[in-house]
Amino acid sequence: MTMIFVALSAMGMASALPAPSETCSPNFANNGLSVLAHNSLEWTVGSSSGAGGLVYTMTQDLTSPNFRFEQTGSPDVHYIIKEVSTTSNDLVVSFSNADGSLMVDDIVESKDRQQWNVQCNNCDASRTWATSDDSAGYFAAMGCQIISINSGFCVKASDAAEGLMLVDCDGSDSQNFTFFVTV
Numbered sequence: 802m803t804m805i806f807v808a809l810s811a812m813g814m815a816s817a818l819p820a821p822s823e824t825c826s827p828n829f830a831n832n833g834l835s836v837l838a839h840n841s842l843e844w845t846v847g848s849s850s851g852a853g854g855l856v857y858t859m860t861q862d863l864t865s866p867n868f869r870f871e872q873t874g875s876p877d878v879h880y881i882i883k884e885v886s887t888t889s890n891d892l893v894v895s896f897s898n899a900d901g902s903l904m905v906d907d908i909v910e911s912k913d914r915q916q917w918n919v920q921c922n923n924c925d926a927s928r929t930w931a932t933s934d935d936s937a938g939y940f941a942a943m944g945c946q947i948i949s950i951n952s953g954f955c956v957k958a959s960d961a962a963e964g965l966m967l968v969d970c971d972g973s974d975s976q977n978f979t980f981f982v983t984v
Contacts (some may be wrong), residue, residue, distance in 0.1 A: 815821075826919055835980070839977050855964045857965055
């Protein structure tokens with residue numbers, strides 16, 4: 802409960818940050834992450850295990866990360882978003898061509914529906930990833946848009962029942978995400 806309060810407080814402060822002149826693409830060093838939406842709800846995968854589970858937001862405990870954003874090695878920084886609870890490490894976030902809903906899918910390296918761009922207003926690049934004074938965790942990046950390489954559309958968070966969708970990028974709060982690293 803304290804973690805959620807801290808997350809809510811930090812998210813409120815994130816909106817007060819001055820507008821930067823440039824965006825950044827964070828390096829998460831393959832750490833597990835909690836991805837928080839504008840409404841302080843965290844990304845998670847539906848109850849169906851395996852490919853096809855929908856990605857949506859709900860209230861969760863930030864001590865258990867759900868995703869890992871791995872850089873692909875592309876000269877333009879692209880990511881594959883892996884679900885961390887899968888021991889085989891082969892489920893990644895993709896989207897439905899039919900309605901743009903986000904879901905997990907079996908990894909196929911050549912599928913550009915599984916590659917993402919992350920542009921943030923604030924990346925915590927100077928931070929050490931694990932230090933003794935950060936035992937609970939920290940915010941690694943804030944004010945982030947997550948953009949499909951395939952479509953150019955942005956991820957949008959709604960309420961828990963609607964899940965995450967791809968829509969035209971408009972910079973609205975529902976398209977801004979914060980990344981939390983638990984250490």
